[in-house]
Amino acid sequence: MAATDAEASADANAQAVTRTVFGILGYTRWPVESEELRLCTIGHTEYAAGLLQSTGQVIAGRRLSVKQVELDQLKTSECDGIYVGDMSEQQWRKLMQQESGRPLLTISERSALCRIGAMFCLNHQGEGPGFEVNLDSIARSGLRISPKVLQLARSKAVP
Numbered sequence: 001m002a003a004t005d006a007e008a009s010a011d012a013n014a015q016a017v018t019r020t021v022f023g024i025l026g027y028t029r030w031p032v033e034s035e036e037l038r039l040c041t042i043g044h045t046e047y048a049a050g051l052l053q054s055t056g057q058v059i060a061g062r063r064l065s066v067k068q069v070e071l072d073q074l075k076t077s078e079c080d081g082i083y084v085g086d087m088s089e090q091q092w093r094k095l096m097q098q099e100s101g102r103p104l105l106t107i108s109e110r111s112a113l114c115r116i117g118a119m120f121c122l123n124h125q126g127e128g129p130g131f132e133v134n135l136d137s138i139a140r141s142g143l144r145i146s147p148k149v150l151q152l153a154r155s156k157a158v159p
Contacts, residue, residue, distance in 0.1 A: 011049075017122060018050030020131060021083065021107060024120055026060045027146035030080060030103050037062040038080045040069045045085030046109055047122070071095070081105030089116055103142035107131075119145075 025037060037059055041048045048068075057064045069079075071091060076082065076099050084092070089112065096106075096117045106113075107120045114121035114134045119141065121132045131152075138145050 014047045014050040017047035018054060020122065021051060022054075022057070022059055023152070024107060024131075024145075024149055025064070025081065025105070027149040028081075028105055029144040029146075031142055033062065035062060037064050038078060039064065039066045039083060040074065040076070040079035040081070041066065041083045041085065042069055042071055042074060043085035043087045045083065048083055048085065051083060076102065076104055079104065081107065084108040084110070084113065084118065086110070087113070089113070092116060092118070101142075105141070105143060106137070119143075 021039075025039070039051065041051060051066050052068060054064055055066050071087070074082075074095070076095075080103075082104065084106065087095075087108075087110070092113050093116060105120075106118045107122070108114065108118040109122050111121040111123050111132055114132045114137075117134065117137050119134055119137045121134075123130050123132060133150055135150075
């Protein structure tokens, strides 16, 4: 029975993360928007199962395409955003250096990556997932993020 409870909890967390990521995607605008919104997941992820099953969903009028990509095979020109699981800080810095100046939405499961450039970092405290925001990374990204998302991050951060 404990395994079933753990599986149910993991599934609920994955669904909550999917809703959170959909919210972030829905309030983000790229300089040039196509009909398809391409999200790539990278590294071992703990909560991306729901995202990977979401290809075909429509978010802000755009069809979502989600694919798992190995870091060494990543071509971020094929991604409008990346969802990062387990990645070392060194790997992250190298990736961000390669993608400097490109409008790429970055969401991480590791809060440590927000301190070194990820735009949004999920955290699981209390009820449901919250997230941290790196305003400097957003400002330099070329993306427009609705202030509504920033307010959500602020309200989740208050104990």
